[in-house]
Amino acid sequence: MARAAAAMGGQRLLDRVAAIGWVGAAEVATPERTVRLGIRARLEPFGRVRSESWMMNEGTPTTRTMIIEPDGGWTERDGKRTALPAHELRHQREQYGLYGYMLLRAPTAAAGNRLLAARPGLPPVSFETDADGRLSAANYTVFAPDGGEVIQERFTFDGTVTASGLRWPRRLRIAQNGVPFYTFVIDRFMVELR
Numbered sequence: 001m002a003r004a005a006a007a008m009g010g011q012r013l014l015d016r017v018a019a020i021g022w023v024g025a026a027e028v029a030t031p032e033r034t035v036r037l038g039i040r041a042r043l044e045p046f047g048r049v050r051s052e053s054w055m056m057n058e059g060t061p062t063t064r065t066m067i068i069e070p071d072g073g074w075t076e077r078d079g080k081r082t083a084l085p086a087h088e089l090r091h092q093r094e095q096y097g098l099y100g101y102m103l104l105r106a107p108t109a110a111a112g113n114r115l116l117a118a119r120p121g122l123p124p125v126s127f128e129t130d131a132d133g134r135l136s137a138a139n140y141t142v143f144a145p146d147g148g149e150v151i152q153e154r155f156t157f158d159g160t161v162t163a164s165g166l167r168w169p170r171r172l173r174i175a176q177n178g179v180p181f182y183t184f185v186i187d188r189f190m191v192e193l194r
Contacts (some may be wrong), residue, residue, distance in 0.1 A: 001108050001115055003133030009165045013193075014103055017166060019044045021190040025056065027183045039184065045100035046119065049092070068092055087147035094142040097122040098155070102135060102168075134160075135169065151176050164191040 005011040021042035028035045036056035043049040049068040065076040066084070073084040073092060084092065097119070100106065106119035115135075118124035128137040138155040159170030168189055174182040 001104060001110050004115060004127070004129055004135060005104055007129075007133040007135075008104075008167050009162075011104070013165050014105075016193045017045065017103055017191060018194040019192040020099065020103070020166070020168070021192075022161075022186045023188040024184055024186040026053075026185075029179075029181055042190075043096055043099055045103050045105045046097060046122075049096045066092065068096065087143065088145045090143050091145035094122055094140075098125065098138065098140060101125045101127075101138075134167075152178070154178075159185075161186050161189040163189045164193055166191045 002011070005014055008014060019042055021040075023038075023040045026037045026039050028037065037053045038056055039051065039053045041049070041051040043051075047070065049066070051066045052063050053066075054063045063077070067074055067076065068084075068089070073089045075082050075084065101117050101119070101122075104115075104117075106117045106122075108115050108117040110116075113129050115127040115129065116124065117127070123141050126139045127135050130136040135157055137157065138153075140153045140155065141150050142153060144151055154175045156173045157169030157171065160167050161170045162168070168186070170186050172182075172184045173180070176182075
């Protein structure tokens with residue numbers, strides 16, 4: 001764990017991170033087509049999330065905002081607020097929980113080139129690290145947003161962006177149940193320190 005913390009900028013820096021955020025572009029693969037999204041997000045580890053997304057071919061007028069607070073979550077579009085269904089809220093909390101894990105904010109044990117972490121209320125995660133100690137992949141099982149079967153997710157990370165001394169993967173890919181699903185590339189990374 002110490003090598004992973006050092007590769008990201010050091011444990012003292014990680015302990016000071018109050019929030020992270022980014023602006024970038026994502027591709028979501030569906031059986032019918034690939035959707036290109038612009039994304040702007042800010043999240044407090046294991047806490048609040050605000051994520052804005054829009055169709056790249058339509059621009060920001062199509063923005064959908066998802067907000068997760070400790071007491072619930074909702075989406076906003078065209079000035080209308082809609083509560084997230086319970087299964088979707090759980091799924092989104094789990095998805096965004098991965099970033100708290102990536103900041104090494106949960107009890108973590110090292111096992112060779114793996115880091116195993118768990119936190120109450122979230123599924124455990126198994127990270128893989130490269131020769132320099134950087135996080136290179138993660139295996140994570142989340143509940144489906146529709147309340148159906150759980151989803152086995154494989155994350156891979158590459159490239160680096162840096163803000164306020166924190167080094168973070170520039171590209172994140174997710175395969176769900178072995179099928180490529182999501183690719184996100186950060187154009188601008190932000191860090192808020194306490």
